[in-house]
Amino acid sequence: FKHSWKNFKEFSRKVLEMGWNDPRKIMHAVKMGLALSLVSLLIFWKQPFPDIAQYSIWAILTVIVMFEFSIGATFIKGFNRGLGTFCAGVLAFGCAELAMLVGKWEEIIIVISIFFIAAFASYLKLYPTMAPYEYGYRVFVLTYCILMMAGNRTRDYTEAVLTRLMLIALGAGICLIINICIFPIWAGEDLHRLVVKNFKDLATSLEGCVEGYLQCVEYERIPSKILTYQPSDDPLYNGYRSVIESTTRENTLLGFALWEPPHGRYRKLNYPWRNYVKVSGALRHCAFMVMALHGSLLSEIQAPPEKRQVFRSELKTVCAEGAKVLRQLGTKIETTEKLNDDNVLKQVHEAAEHLQKKIDQKSYLLVKSESWEIGNRPQELSDIEKSHTENQQFTHLGFKSLSEAVLDLRSIPNLSTKEPIISPSLRKQIPWPSCFSLDHGESVIKEDEIKTYESASSLSLATFASLLIEFVARLQNVVDAFEELSEKAEFKGGIEEDGRM
């Protein structure tokens, strides 16, 4: 008992905290209470038409189902409710006439018509494009059934239909007025904020990945939640995961936002909400690259730390510039401003260029030449080489030899050691190499295997860099999508830009 009381206290604390963090939730609850108590004032209605109070269930039902968190959602529900009720009303009128003509078999006609209408509506609402109108179908069937049964009982179908329609209109009216006039909560605003948050999350995640890679963070044991793509506590993982997982939420909010009238900062008619989702989609395309970068951190094949340090400054620059671009775009969206930079990607592209050049210069670090097939043809070359390599000086950009170079692998640590030392980065490869050593068991082949993994581990550095460069390349899409959005939504600062362009 004491334990459950403690749980209850803990739960209450969390619930109150939720309201403290997002006062809109408290406002929503107060508004809902207000709308319902307004409708329940019908209780005081005694004369004329004493039936009104009896049918007040319709107004209450309408408020309860229509009152949603955001204004867009309330509109959609209201539309569904209205259309469903209207169609059911029309159909009920028709069927009632028919049933009354038949006379004695009236009840049977009603039951049969309910069967067919319920079956037809239930079938149609399973059609994929009908999903947003699912609620409308429910209302349609409900209203039809009630009208037919009530009309049959009171022998006055017209009155049954009209009273209910009026009460439903009353409930819907109260819902809309309270939801729009008092502290409106817009789904569009939420969508806007979600997209901005995605940009910032991804930037943090990107920095975390590259930082972690350079510091050679290794997961002692990869959380099985990451391996099965479930929510986990890892902040780095959560950053990109939330970007990737926000699809459903974005689409829901988009569906609501499209129904909302122009308001606040979104005063343009036909505000391009779809473009927010498009920007977020382009960002997601980048997020998959960050995910692949994180995959390198999780990978069983890890590049040796000393080699990572060789590319340290270049990787860091690309990452910092990439994150800067993401944050910049996020802020621009937040403040609905156009880019006033001519080419926001210039620096990150230059950084990626430098990284690529560095890889070129140092690519001997990434490969293992021991087992090259072409290792037996050097002598023909060495003479030609000798004649000009002596004059060569390394220069950062302009260096071009006659394209032949010779490897000195003894100058590189790790690869020249002849003993099959299992490097620390290989210790996690339990599942894979073990199955092979079981099969063969010979020490020569084992040594050979370890070499293979060593070279795989070096190449993984190239993979990491390639993925980072691909990430940079994908930023172009994000910028394009952003520019389309900023044009369509008429973000601020357009004039200066137009003048410059």
Add this chain to the structure above:
Amino acid sequence: FKHSWKNFKEFSRKVLEMGWNDPRKIMHAVKMGLALSLVSLLIFWKQPFPDIAQYSIWAILTVIVMFEFSIGATFIKGFNRGLGTFCAGVLAFGCAELAMLVGKWEEIIIVISIFFIAAFASYLKLYPTMAPYEYGYRVFVLTYCILMMAGNRTRDYTEAVLTRLMLIALGAGICLIINICIFPIWAGEDLHRLVVKNFKDLATSLEGCVEGYLQCVEYERIPSKILTYQPSDDPLYNGYRSVIESTTRENTLLGFALWEPPHGRYRKLNYPWRNYVKVSGALRHCAFMVMALHGSLLSEIQAPPEKRQVFRSELKTVCAEGAKVLRQLGTKIETTEKLNDDNVLKQVHEAAEHLQKKIDQKSYLLVKSESWEIGNRPQELSDIEKSHTENQQFTHLGFKSLSEAVLDLRSIPNLSTKEPIISPSLRKQIPWPSCFSLDHGESVIKEDEIKTYESASSLSLATFASLLIEFVARLQNVVDAFEELSEKAEFKGGIEEDGRM
């Protein structure tokens, strides 16, 4: 008019087709019609208690909201409805006593209590873990309002509560009996099928990626839908996208399946439905690698076709073995059988090993030695080289030189050409190089840039291979998750396996 008639005909055809492809949808509609017409038989109820027919709305409402496609969903809705109604009933009793005590102010007490209860329930249902009970809160508020208002009108709260509870129980009973006894539709079955489909989709997508890469499929223009991660027609893209996007659907089905009683093949109590989602999560972790492979196809930096062909057979083998494992696991899940293979991953691991070895042997194809810093030290080496390289013969596994090899890059096409030819694979790089050539404009630097991209393009082949190998490594998780599932769900064929192990 003619146009809309044609549209209507087209729509009808598609709607009928849906039923043809999935007869369960037709059955669901028929069942819904049956349940509703059964409830509407209340219309014939005239004596005793003439009020029953008037309150029949409660039974109808219950059927309409409770009747869901799958049995699990019906149970959840029923539970919500029951709990919500019960709590509201108890509370209404209490509040009615209180209101009656106050006497004159009865109505005011009722309106105020409605305000607080509605606000409280609306607030609580926004708490994240309360999401599945959202419907219960709605029912709670609705029932409370109606009971209070009806009781106030008829001056008999007890009768108001009891009649309604009985009718709700009637509606719920009809729902459950019809939904379970006639052609039951199980959410668990759907979840099972979805997981199997994911395996097959991913296998197809993997094959498509590697096949496309080897055939050097290039997207003339990448569909902008892929760049913004929206649904597209590309079958290869759809394969892995559906695997990645099925999270939400899986979790919904899981929520329903957990409520379903043991049935059919799933006779075990506490059937491990969660493990199906876990297997699918592990598969998703692989799908992200397939997505990264597809990213290489979409990439602006493309490896030259002739180099891809060098690794053709190895890439194909890894891909074929990987797809085989996926299909095998998919089939095993479909037929709920255990793996009778000791090590299902043996072949695919061997294939990946061979690919890695091939990359080692041919890694000179992946790097550009022109700009190596260490290019000016070959002459010291060439003598040592000469002495032993003449005796060397290439052997597939046992080859080990003294670790020094010399590059002959003239033997490799493309890299030795001195003219800055823009290769076909570079033509899509519009956004990136162009911004640099604008900045500098000098031909020397441009040539330099093109070289950089050439080498980047070769390294991208290494990236593709690395990603494929990482995909293979991740298969281990899928197999682990599958084995956990097959243990917990007691798949067939366990005895033979136990005997062997």
